[in-house]
Amino acid sequence: MPTELATRYTPADIEPAILQRWNDARAFHAEPTDAGPPYSIVIPPPNVTAALHMGHALNNTLQDILIRWRRMAGDNAVWLPGTDHAGIATQTVVEKRVLKEEGKRRTEFQRDEFVAKIQAWKDEYEATITNQLKTMGCSCDWERQAFTMDETRAKAVREAFFQLFRGGLIYRGKRLVNWDPVTQTALADDEVEMEEIDGHFYYLRYPLAPDKSEIRNPQSEIHFVTVATTRPETMLGDSAVAINPRDPRAAALRGRKVRLPIVNREVPIIEDEYVVLPDPDGDEKARYSSGFLKVTPAHDPNDWELGLKYNLPQINVLAPDATISDKHGWPEDDRLRGGDLLDTLIGLDRYEARQAIVEWFRQNDLLEDVKPYRHSVGHSYRSHVAIEPYLSDQWYVATKKQIGDAKSELIPGTDVPMNSLAGYALRAMDMTQRSDPLSLGERAGVRGSGDERGQRSSQSPSDAIEANPRSALSQAPSPQPSPSEGRGGQPWEGQLRFIPDRYARTFQAWHENLRDWCISRQLWWGHRIPVWTRPSMPAHTYAMGEPDLLLAKLFEWHRQDRLVMQGAGRLLTGAEKIGKDALYFVCVRNDSDSEITDLLESEGFVQDPDVLDTWFSSALWPMSTLGWPDDTPELRAWNPTSTLSTAREIITLWVSRMTMFNIYFRSQVPFKEVFIHAMIQDGEGRKMSKSLGNGVDPLDIIHSHGSDGMRFTLAQMTTQTQDVRLPVVRDTSGGGTGRNTSEKFDAGRNFANKLWNATRFALQNLEGASNNSESPPAPRVGDPTPGGGGLSLSSTSPSSLALADTWILSRLARVVHDSTAALQNFEFSSYAQGLYDFIWRDLCDWYIEVVKPTLRDDADERDVLALCLDVSLRLLHPVMPFVTEALWEHLNAAAPDRHEAARRFGDIAIPPSALLIRAAWPGVPMTLMDPKAEEEFGLIQQAVSAVRQVRTLYKVPPRQKVKLSAKVPAAMAQKAVARPTLFLETLANVEVEEIGPKVDKPADAAVAVVGLAEFYLHGLIEADAEKARLSKRLEELDKSIKTLEGRLGNAAYVDKAPPHLVQQTREQLEAAQREARTVREQLAAL
């Protein structure tokens, strides 16, 4: 038997026990064979770099709300938890820690040794993270917890890599990558952060090399060209100087060469439109341009392109740590020309080298100018140093390469083939969210025709769609499938929807401009690339048909689908001749296939030392968490997953890649809905981050406000906005814990306490009373009429209280409907707010206050109250799981038969359940909707408020009873007579003398006017105060009368506005005028 509840809800006393209860019941666990339609969410696996912060708390709260809701609604709901190894990020934090604690660098360890250290870190933080999620109440299926580098996920990664490799979608390329010289690894484009820095433009003179044109044109005064650069140090690797062919100087320089200072290399002058013409009045680039561009293919992405175009040498002059180096592709003979001077530069850091080189140009009178220049430079998101465009060998996934044999056309307006990874992602998009040029014209046309205002927007088609997606869709004859779209009829097409839909644009634009994905990382922490190669080719040539045992074996295994070979830039299947210089890449399907790997290694092959980009394994997450590549029941039941909830910054990094992979490997979208939540900023609008030190541990908030309080507030904050601010302070309560806290969470904490106490009150009355109310109320005459006169609940209770009952039940029906709809639409804020308002305002402030005096004697009231609490706890459970589950147990004990009572009221199904987490989500009891009761009760509320106002104004002590009489018009009198009496006596502490149509105002009474009724509070008259009050009221009334009259005086309004609005305005005016008249009379009487 539940004992008495404490007067306060103290989360710390309750939460652990509730967690234990769920755990004992395996309440979070689901099997694919369980009943109900499948519903699944994969957690965006948090990085094991650090503990979770408020952004995670927000995201996981929302996911838990969805999961708990769908679970209650009868779905077979599963939430798959796990963590991400976060390659570079984790390795970096561990490197920093080891350096700090042991004073050693990574390179001083063996690979295995260091990976073990990272593994230890991972274990520590995975435990921390898991504990945080559990403490928050996240109902993840912990029996299915995954890690991106555990055995199952590793198998998925190998298989995925193999299949892509076999499909020709993975290739090796020499490219300029974003190189982080500190961590010494390549970064993906999206791991590079642009930062504004104050730099300089250096104007360097390159002397022209003497040649015969000088003889042809002796008048030429050009002895040197001046290049403008922000990076003088890369001039060592220049292999050309470019000029725009339209530049007037171009003709004179045609065919000439320049002698590159310091290195004394002669490089050609090439002409290309790419070069910006100098123009003092032009844009920034033109203003700074000298008209000559130094071309350094190995150290600048633009120059790389030019280099390919003009077949220029790629001269790399930097080491991986960004020091000047002659060991990484700088031809020796070239270098020798530089002599001693060059030797002094070698070994210098890139910035030291810059200074030295600029200084040399200055001393040799070749430095024409230096201008300050503010520009943005890519920085590593890990080490925060400027990235270096660096030439290296990397593995790529071809994102726009045609998949399969059948030639597919391009997606209109793009260079993306329909059948390519990027094409898959684009085609997966919901039709109404995708703006593609073909169907767009039609949609915009429909909307724009004959609509002046549509003019602008039809020029910008995407606006037209954006402005009104629903009507755009419904008005179009039918969502015209573009010619190519209909053809495939793939089940996954159009299945992916973004909420809010504006983020669909980000997704679309990303894929339309997608570049190949660099997937190799020069790290130790991650999935090793399953490719073996021979560093130097043997002297003889391998080819099919030649008696080579190794090759024969390899091709045999290839036929067994155990490996795939690449050589000379193409897949080898066994039939082709291979050139002498071809490098073999052997991708082994299963890296524990030792028969293959042993042979390879005995033949001098070695496994690629690099690991895969961490997003490669996360891209498989919706499949790998469910057992892919095995064809598991889990996979069949729960992939595609239902909803992905994540942050917008991750749309490109993660959402994109999951989509491409899931479709490629399974012909299914990874998820159907993508909910993008807001980003939590600190009080100053800055992103929360570790480096700023403004991050907040959810456990700190739970400590000060409880898990439910935190969750509730987070849900309440989740509107469709982009960012939310969370001002944070040090917790100084109770002597100061030193933890972070924020008063934003007070609302949630207070609400949990309110619910606790409301239930506590109910229990006190339900428990004792339930025994002696054996006889259920007589069945009502005529079952509830939908939306009509409401219910007459009881033949025993006073009719005045029956109104309160029908009213609160109508409000209850409304909140069931509204909160369910809000969840369906991802409107977490209105879901939370709606329940807050119902429970606090309607149920506590009014219903409970009204029934207080009679509850003990009125079985119907007790049933209504129990029903309201039951449904409230159910509705609230997804967001406040702990307090609701705790109270549920007590409610079960105190009102075990409430579901039967509920059936009587309106056939409401609230089947009993021992655990709330497993209780059924309530259906909307439409029969309880009673607008009339709501309107009538609304008048009562106004009357009570009006009387309270007068009391306050006259400073009547709350305890003091006031005599009251009231005049209500005959029309209302009949039903109103009894009702206001009890309400007013209970809620406004008055003693009602008489209420009727012919009651006169006593001379010494203050008057409160509500609609057609006048309430007289005896013995309060005090001329000055009354005058002041009435004058003020009159002022307000006159103001609104003016407004309303003005509106009605406007012929156009009466003419064009909807009739019911005009009618409503008239009624408002009449009411205001009537009240004003009364007030004036009273003023006159004073």
Next chain:
RNA sequence: GGGCGGUUAGCUCAGUUGGCUAGAGCGCAUCCCUUACAAGGAUGAUGUCGUGGGUUCGAGUCCCUCACCGCCCACCA
């Protein structure tokens, strides 16, 4: 350079197809420890809804302009 979001009460934010006499929480003021809750109750004060135009009977809500704040994307010599 392109795109997106924000600008509503002292603070943090709602305001869903234009109809508002503009709301909530916190904070503030006055009163109340009334037998669920002082993390509570009652009452109250506070807004030219960033600027300037436009459309409309009517604009916080739609269109355009400008300003400031923030985010994302972009190969930014």
